[in-house]
Amino acid sequence: MGYVTLSQVTKRFGGVTAVDRLDVEVDQGECLAMLGPSGCGKTTTLRMVAGFEDIDEGEIRVGDRVLSSKRGNYYLPPEKRNFGMVFQAFAVWPHLTVLENVAFPLRIRRLPAAEIEQRTREALTHTNLLGVAHSRPDDLSGGGKQRVALARALAIRPDVMLLDEPLSSLDPHFREEMRFEIKDLQRRFGFSILYVTHDQSEAMALSDRILVMRAGVVQQVGAPTEVYRNPANRFVFAFVGLSSFLRVRLGEGGPAVDGADLPAGLCPPLPAELSGAPQAVLATRPSEVDFVAEGGLRGVVRRRSYLGEMVDYQVEVGGQDVRVQKTRHEPGPAPGEACGLLLRAARWYAADESD
Numbered sequence: 001m002g003y004v005t006l007s008q009v010t011k012r013f014g015g016v017t018a019v020d021r022l023d024v025e026v027d028q029g030e031c032l033a034m035l036g037p038s039g040c041g042k043t044t045t046l047r048m049v050a051g052f053e054d055i056d057e058g059e060i061r062v063g064d065r066v067l068s069s070k071r072g073n074y075y076l077p078p079e080k081r082n083f084g085m086v087f088q089a090f091a092v093w094p095h096l097t098v099l100e101n102v103a104f105p106l107r108i109r110r111l112p113a114a115e116i117e118q119r120t121r122e123a124l125t126h127t128n129l130l131g132v133a134h135s136r137p138d139d140l141s142g143g144g145k146q147r148v149a150l151a152r153a154l155a156i157r158p159d160v161m162l163l164d165e166p167l168s169s170l171d172p173h174f175r176e177e178m179r180f181e182i183k184d185l186q187r188r189f190g191f192s193i194l195y196v197t198h199d200q201s202e203a204m205a206l207s208d209r210i211l212v213m214r215a216g217v218v219q220q221v222g223a224p225t226e227v228y229r230n231p232a233n234r235f236v237f238a239f240v241g242l243s244s245f246l247r248v249r250l251g252e253g254g255p256a257v258d259g260a261d262l263p264a265g266l267c268p269p270l271p272a273e274l275s276g277a278p279q280a281v282l283a284t285r286p287s288e289v290d291f292v293a294e295g296g297l298r299g300v301v302r303r304r305s306y307l308g309e310m311v312d313y314q315v316e317v318g319g320q321d322v323r324v325q326k327t328r329h330e331p332g333p334a335p336g337e338a339c340g341l342l343l344r345a346a347r348w349y350a351a352d353e354s355d
């Protein structure tokens, strides 16, 4: 059974359903990433778990404790939920020192002075802030400020850490470093993490499971590799990992791409639910397309970009783009050259309004 459990949790703002009957469980010591585009309901979900936002339907529990329950008409205020929180904005108090920032929530909780001292010291040690304990947060870098927020969350010895895009305002270099630090702290202290992000690589790197959300509705929950390899739908395919979508006409003579040959046997069999549809899209990952000299789906290389180890090709196929990525050690065509593409792991999806 899950440790943090959300059952049928719904939140509306006027006519907008920000979160729609959300069911999810986070296990003890697990890191669950909530991933989705801006406005899909991630922050609202986190705020409901934290207790800053009441719920319109459903129930939220931790262990056997109810935190929010619509049916039971029950709501536990945030300060009674033992959660640590870190937000995107550097929410530290500028007029307090680093040490005072970390100790503050413990003072609010009226812990004994010796305990406050010990916990603060411990949190500062684990976040490498002991050396700047008497500085003001404004004297620290963005990464340093976020570390203060993390230390403050850590000091309350939370059951669960609620992290809302905590790294998105940091430089890429700090971002990666802090990812490791967060994972490290989690291993050491064993808390659960509910981690909100719109960055799929962050979700993949940090989490044990990813929940993909769109417009308040869960699309898929699974291990990062599962979500990447077996996306539940086109939205998940597009949101997790790189993708290209090729518009394909489905007619009497079989699948066809306007302006390019689509050799028989190149595409996977059409799923039953698409038979009879006038068109569909063929979805590919850049890493799952190979170049061939003869045959294949014919196109012309429009752009070639070097991304360090990888080379990224934009290939025009009958007026549409297909991306291909190869390592820099693999031979590939030059810009302007004609080439053939083999689709190693293409998938069919229904066409939508944007196609």
Ligand SMILES: Nc1ncnc2c1ncn2[C@@H]1O[C@H](COP(=O)(O)OP(=O)(O)O)[C@@H](O)[C@H]1O
Pocket (backbone or CB within 6 Å): 013, 016, 017, 018, 036, 037, 038, 039, 040, 041, 042, 043, 044, 045
């Ligand atoms: N306090 C609020 N009042 C009205 N609408 C809100 C409020 N908070 C969030 N929303 C709306 O709820 C939806 C989800 O927002 P949010 O949870 O912030 O998304 P995310 O964190 O995924 O970007 C959006 O449509 C947003 O405009």
Ligand SMILES: [Mg+2]
Pocket (backbone or CB within 6 Å): 039, 042, 043, 044
């Ligand atoms: Mg948000």
